[in-house]
Amino acid sequence: xxxxxxxxxxxxxxxxxxxxxxxxxxxxxxxxxxxxxxxxxxxxxxxxxxxxxxxxxxxxxxxxxxxxxxxxxxxxxxxx
Amino acid sequence: xxxxxxxxxxxxxxxxxxxxxxxxxxxxxxxxxxxxxxxxxxxxxxxxxxxxxxxxxxxxxxxxxxxxxxxxxxxxxxxxxxxxxxxxxxxxxxxxxxxxxxxxxxxxxxxxxxxxxxxxxxxxxxxxxxxxxxxxxxxxxxxxxxxxxxxxxxxxxxxxxxxxxxxxxxxxxxxxxxxxxxxxxxxxxxxxxxxxxxxxxxxxxxx
Numbered sequence: 001x002x003x004x005x006x007x008x009x010x011x012x013x014x015x016x017x018x019x020x021x022x023x024x025x026x027x028x029x030x031x032x033x034x035x036x037x038x039x040x041x042x043x044x045x046x047x048x049x050x051x052x053x054x055x056x057x058x059x060x061x062x063x064x065x066x067x068x069x070x071x072x073x074x075x076x077x078x079x080x
Numbered sequence: 081x082x083x084x085x086x087x088x089x090x091x092x093x094x095x096x097x098x099x100x101x102x103x104x105x106x107x108x109x110x111x112x113x114x115x116x117x118x119x120x121x122x123x124x125x126x127x128x129x130x131x132x133x134x135x136x137x138x139x140x141x142x143x144x145x146x147x148x149x150x151x152x153x154x155x156x157x158x159x160x161x162x163x164x165x166x167x168x169x170x171x172x173x174x175x176x177x178x179x180x181x182x183x184x185x186x187x188x189x190x191x192x193x194x195x196x197x198x199x200x201x202x203x204x205x206x207x208x209x210x211x212x213x214x215x216x217x218x219x220x221x222x223x224x225x226x227x228x229x230x231x232x233x234x235x236x237x238x239x240x241x242x243x244x245x246x247x248x249x250x251x252x253x254x255x256x257x258x259x260x261x262x263x264x265x266x267x268x269x270x271x272x273x274x275x276x277x278x279x280x281x282x283x284x285x286x287x
Contacts, residue, residue, distance in 0.1 A: 001156075009150070010208075011151065011154045012156070013158070023090055036151045037282065051204070051208075052204055053229075054211075054228050054229060055204070055207035055208070055211050055228045055229055055232050056200065056203055056204070056207055056229055056232060056233065057229030057230070057232075057233055058200065062200070063200075065193075066197045066200035066204070068202060069197035069198065069201060069205070069206075071193060071198075075111075075145075
């Protein structure tokens with residue numbers, strides 16, 4: 001059974017799904033910064049918002065609201 | 081989990097499953113909480129112990145559907161190599177959930193904001209896989225270098241037009257959507273997929 005990324009919810013199975021290919025990490029390659037550390041809340045909100053704008057073409061505010069809603073369900077951001 | 085919280089969890093799941101079935105069959109606008117409680121075989125009052133408002137229940141039903149759909153999209157799309165097979169997997173998932181998905185689209189304007197945001201989240205799981213695969217084929221020169229949002233929205237817009245106007249495309253089926261001739265995806269999915277691929281594929285010059 002796949003592990004779920006704590007920061008974006010993506011299921012992670014293969015080595016390359018994990019940050020830096022490291023299966024001990026709890027977050028995925030999309031949630032890692034170039035140095036392998038996990039993006040913080042503001043960075044993740046910014047990148048997820050940009051992803052929604054880029055792939056669905058939504059207005060910035062709507063995309064940001066959706067990104068916040070998605071993140072609110074994930075363990076890394078509970079209580080934020 | 082002790083027996084009491086286990087029972088509570090089971091009742092909650094029964095309410096969600098009953099609501100899902102009713103919303104799929106009759107639409108979000110017409111089904112009320114009493115219908116759902118009756119279907120779940122609990123008292124009307126018990127339903128509100130689990131979901132304080134009708135909107136809270138709607139949000140929970142859509143969230144549950146979103147989680148299942150995201151997991152299914154990931155499972156099916158991960159194993160696929162080409163854009164066409166990822167889109168085929170998307171069609172397969174829509175076919176499995178066609179009734180509920182159509183009602184989701186039709187109910188959009190009456191949903192609370194949180195439910196609408198969850199629908200965007202569902203589409204994010206789909207767009208992630210479609211765009212990821214499309215990028216590989218664009219790089220290989222197989223697919224036109226379209227902007228991600230236009231590529232995704234052209235595909236989803238085409239499907240949603242057929243789905244939300246399903247009576248125009250498959251007729252008013254008394255037998256419901258479960259029969260193949262009542263399903264838009266079964267009837268038109270392959271044709272729409274071929275058309276979309278034809279639009280975005282770079283044709284190689286014949287010698």
